[in-house]
Amino acid sequence: MGESSHNGTSNANAGEAPDRGGWAELDERLYKxxxxxxxxxxxxxxxxxxxxxxxxxxxxxxxxxxxxxxxxxxxxxxAQLKISQFPVYGELLRLGRDRPGALFLDVGCGSGIDVRKAVADGFPVGQVVATDLHAAFWEIGHRLCKSTPETFPVKFLAGDVLDPAHLRAPPGGAPDSPAPPLSVPALASLTPLRARLSAIFVYAVFHVFAEDDQERLAVRLASLLSAQPGSMMFGAQCGMPAKGTRVETMSPSAPPRPIFCHSPASWAALWTAVFGVGRVEVKAELRELPPDVIGFQPAAGLPYWYMYWSVIRL
Structure with missing residues (x-):
């Protein structure tokens, strides 16, 4: 997945019209x-x-x-539930149940179906935040599920996680004031949530970026995570057995698109460098998926790997 609807960040300006050059037409046969x-x-x-x-x-x-x-x-x-397929999903629900005031963020939430699943399974709706570059996707999520901001009152914030206006670079240290309420207009960006989040979900976001920007994104997200043991991040993105760049196309006529992919070993090294040795437990595994899950043409016959991971504070 070279880019994703589950995308809270972008290398492009949010106001630009999408470039559809080389993008494949919709194909009902992919409905699964x-x-x-x-x-x-x-x-x-x-x-x-x-x-x-x-x-x-x-x-x-x-x-x-x-x-x-x-x-x-x-x-x-x-329209597919991803979050409940992760081994740590039960731990997410436990945090919502047992940790007073636990806050959960979905980065690159898209239509919001995964936060809807977490809320349906018991995570307190008033303790959930969702963010995406495109506010329109959140509104489309309401239409998908036939809900309204009143019937599904999760706090949504539009913005780019790498934009200081949405999340300022981390200063380090613990928060020195109570967490702000998640209501409008008290919370207008992610910055007030630094060091306060119990859980962060990041699905199909990292692989949108080059290696250096993936490192920047990791640092930004780490700044949001609470220092309490058990606080966690988890998600998935394109991966490979050895880190490097692979090239994918959406159709035989589409131009190739390079995707930088971490391996499980390089992914663990990245988070160890961000948090420090012995501070987190990192798990990552590759799963081979059929390329037709989104209609990609296999790159030079390579298997299509997706990396599922978790990072948990010790």
Whole structure:
């Protein structure tokens, strides 16, 4: 996934129109939701049949693709539950249940389906924050799930995590004041949440960037994490057995797009460098996925690897 609908950061200006040069057309054959996805969205929307749901999602997909043609929109990831597939998902719910005031952030939330899943499973809705570069995706998420800001009152903040206006560079140290309320207008950026978050979810975001910017992003996100043992980050992105750059295309006629990929070993080294030796437990594993999950053409016959990871404070 060279770029993603689950994207809270960007190398482009947020106001620019998307460049669709070389992007593939939407393909209904890529529609693949499992039973859990279907049931979750039927419950959310009140629709009665999978056929009705599919028609609804196809309309939402076209709307989202017009905002920005991310491959994950083309591959219907915006309508698939990812967060509950992670081994640490139970720990996220435990933090929401057992840690007073635990705050959870979804970076690059897209349509917000994963925070909706966490809230449905018990994480307090008033302790969740979501952020994405494109505010339109959050509004599209309301239409996807037939909700409103009143029926699903998660705090959403539009912005680029690498933009100081959204998150200032970390000063280090612990916060010196109580956490701000998550209501408007008390919280207008991520900066007041530095060192306060119990959990951060980052799906299909890191691989959008070159290696240096991935390091910058790691430092920014680390500044948000609470120092309490058990505070955690987790997510997934493109990976490889040895770190390096691979090239993917969306279709035979599309131009190649380079993607810098960490390996499990280089990923662990990155987070150890950010937090310090012995401060975090890092787990990362590669899973081979079929390239047609979003319609990518395999790069020189290479398997399509996705890296699933967690970083937990000790």
């Amino acid at each position: 939701l499992d039973d859990a996805d279907v049931q979750f969205l039927l419950d959310a929307t009140g629709l009665e049949t999978p056929a009705e749901l599919k028609e609804h999602i196809l309309g939402i997909q076209a709307e989202a693709y017009a905002v920005h043609p991310y491959p994950c929109i083309r591959g219907f990831t915006f």
